Ligand SMILES: O=C(O)CCC(=O)C(=O)O
C-alpha cells in the first residue's frame with residue numbers, strides 16, 4: 001500500500017514552510033567554511049499518494065515535497081541514461097565536446113568544465129522543451145535521455161495538478177498559470193569531480209534555481225546539500241532511482257513566498273568517487289508573465305515580488321536563457 005515512508009517525523013526540515021530562502025539568511029555562511037552537513041532524513045513520497053482520492057492524504061504527501069519513489073520509471077531507463085552520461089564525459093573525447101562551449105545567447109546546448117576553488121564540475125546543459133536539443137554523440141545518448149525526460153514531464157504535470165488541488169484551487173491552476181504545455185525546460189547533466197583534478201571542495205556553490213520545480217536524479221549518493229529553515233545544511237541522501245523534487249524560484253513568486261525556493265550546493269570534498277547528477281529545471285513558457293497570484297496576496301501578505309516574463313527573469317542579471325540562473329535578488333521587493 002502506498003505510504004509516506006517517514007511520516008513519523010512531526011517537523012520535517014524540508015517542508016515548504018519550513019524551508020527558507022537563504023537570501024534572507026545571514027547566519028549560515030559561518031558553517032560554510034567547513035561545508036559540514038547534517039544527516040537528517042529527507043522524507044520519501046510515494047507518487048501514487050499525490051492522486052489519492054482522500055484529499056487529506058494528497059495534501060499530506062505534498063507537505064513533503066522531497067523525494068519521489070514508485071514513480072513508475074523503470075530501472076533500465078535510469079541505468080541506460082547514467083551509462084550514456086559517463087560515455088559522453090569520457091576523458092578521451094574531451095576535445096569533441098568543446099564544440100558545445102559557450103558561444104552566444106542562442107546556444108541551445110552548452111558544455112562547460114570548471115576546475116577552480118569556486119566550482120569543480122563538468123556539465124552539459126540542453127534545452128529540452130519546447131524545442132528539443134541534444135548532442136548527437138554518443139549515438140544512443142539522445143534516445144536514452146528522451147526516455148528519461150518524457151517520464152519526468154509526466155511526473156511534473158502530475159505534481160502541478162496535485163499541488164493546485166492541495167492548495168485548494170482547481171486542478172489546472174498551476175499548469176495554466178505557467179503554460180506548462182510550452183514550458184521552458186533545461187536539463188543539466190553534471191559530473192563531479194570532473195575528470196581533471198579537483199581544485200578544492202566546492203562542486204557547485206550555493207544557489208536556488210529558476211522555474212516551477214526541479215527534478216534531480218543521481219547515480220550515487222554524496223555531495224548535494226540543502227539548506228533547512230534553521231540555516232542548517234542537510235546532506236541529501238536520495239534512495240536509488242528516487243527523484244528529488246526541489247521548489248524553483250517561480251513557484252515562490254507565484255505563491256507570493258508561501259513555498260520557498262530551495263537553496264542548495266554540492267560539496268565534492270575529498271570524495272574520490274565520481275558522481276553524476278541530472279537536474280532538470282521545469283519552467284513556465286518563456287512568454288509567461290509570472291507574478292504573485294491574487295489568491296496569495298492580501299493585507300497580511302502584500303505582493304513581495306515583481307512581475308516579469310520568464311524570459312526576462314532568465315536574462316535580467318545578464319545571463320543567457322540556457323544558463324538558467326536565479327534572479328530572485330532582482331525580483332524580490334523590499335517590503
Ligand atoms: O548535482 C547536484 O546534486 C545539484 C545540481 C544543481 O543544483 C544544478 O545543476 O542546478
Ligand SMILES: [Fe+2]
Pocket residue numbers: 207208209264279
Ligand atoms: Fe541547482
